[in-house]
Amino acid sequence: MTFETVSTAKAYGGTQGVYRHDSTATGTPMTVSVYVPPHKEGQRLPVVWYLSGLTCTHANVTDKGEYRRACAELGLIFVAPDTSPRGEGVADDPAYDMGQGAGFYVDATQAPWAPHFGMWSYVTEELPALVATHFPADMDRQSIMGHSMGGHGALTIGLTLPERFRAISAFAPIVAPSQVPWGEKALGGYLGDDRASWRRHDAVALIEDGARVPAMLVDQGDADQFLEEQLKPHLLATACEAAGIDLTLRMQPGYDHSYYFISTFMADHLAWHAERLR
Template sequence: MSLKLIEKHSSFDGLQYKYSHYSEVLQCDLTFSIYLPSNKEKKEIPLIWWLSGLTCTDDNFSQKSGFQRLAEKYQVAVIIPDTSPRGENVADDDAYDLGQGAGFYLNATQNPWAKNYKMYTYITDELSGIASTLVPNFSGKESIMGHSMGGHGALVIGMKNAARFKAISAFSPILNPSQVPWGIKAFSSYLGEDKANWKEWDASELIKETGVPPILISQGTADTFYPEQLEETTFLENARKNNQTVNYEKMEGYDHSYFFISTFLEDHFAFHVKQLR
């Protein structure tokens, strides 16, 4: 494994790392970040995944959210993948919402995207294997959270792997990508025009399945992408019909930014830790 340490920072008694490696799944070099708490008591440590939104890298959450204080407080490891494959030989688009920085956490089936855009398999298989070797005293318990496109990713990955992830949470997630502009554009490009193939990547469809982990969602009412891109009605209706445990909260006056995320992040950490202990 070609793991290369790029950065290492002390933060709230724990350590924040940034690595690069060659991904066999994505066929390119990629970075990811991981925070390891101090674990002074040598206890078993669970792992929380954070998936970021459009245009982001692994740096956005690690540098803007202040999550390290919470990870140390609750003694959990946190891993932050990048949002897409990257590099000169990786397909891209001039728009911000397609191509590099916009992987949508799925496995693309259409050219030119199919070769590299397999973020679902990268996260659930390849990076998962790396993570398990980096977390000392790993308990084997995991949960997943994310923001916007990453909220979509957290919900999809969490529900498709319900036996693995103990909890799912999201800030401002794309809940019904098959029906909103961001998702329609991405799904048409990555998956093709047959909308039947979109369903397995749409949280509003997956919420119909049995055994879904507990879900917490926070949405700001002053979010400029709400409701056009982040409409919740179908998701919540399908959750209700199928008796799923979903807590959907609207936060008055909050927008789509990390000011919003950092304000309510401890609520999300506490929710995850309750399920991980």
């Protein structure tokens, strides 16, 4: 499988790279951002996966996430994949919340999405194998985080694979996609009308169905325009309380849904991950 370097730049003593490769999970070229902090020769470093939100590519967090200083200080590799397959012949939707830029981290089973929208397999299987091959990654020390749609992805993947991910956190995640318009449209479109099949891609439903992790960290701005209709963090809080999961839910006064919010609390999240990745 090809793995091409698009660009590299030195940052905080480490290397910020952007890479492209042909994906078997999506049947398209995919682009991924990887930051490798300064380290000793032969040293293997823990990996933090960051999943982005609707309309985003790998570039949004790379350009605006302000993670490199903390990753350099903490010794963390930071991996940020794209949010969907893209290109000619890839299905799309005129709206921003479906199709290219909105893969929702599922393996689609429905037309016209199924041929390319294999984002669950891409993020959980194909890309980890490439990271393990091409970077000084300690794959026994992984954690996952994300924003909005990517927060949904981080929660569901982390809850499904607790033996792999030592820590899970999110910024303004879609915690119960089965109960909000964004999720109902995406899960129905990608997975079909059988709502039972949606449950493995719904963090609240996964917890209700027995998924367990020791703890999670979630930051949510109380001025987020999507808070009441799409995000509903109180549903996650209720599910975690009933399941005995230690959820730290921080409602941040005055913060919205943007990368100004994410970048403000990024270092907090990375420190939280690093503590659990020792």
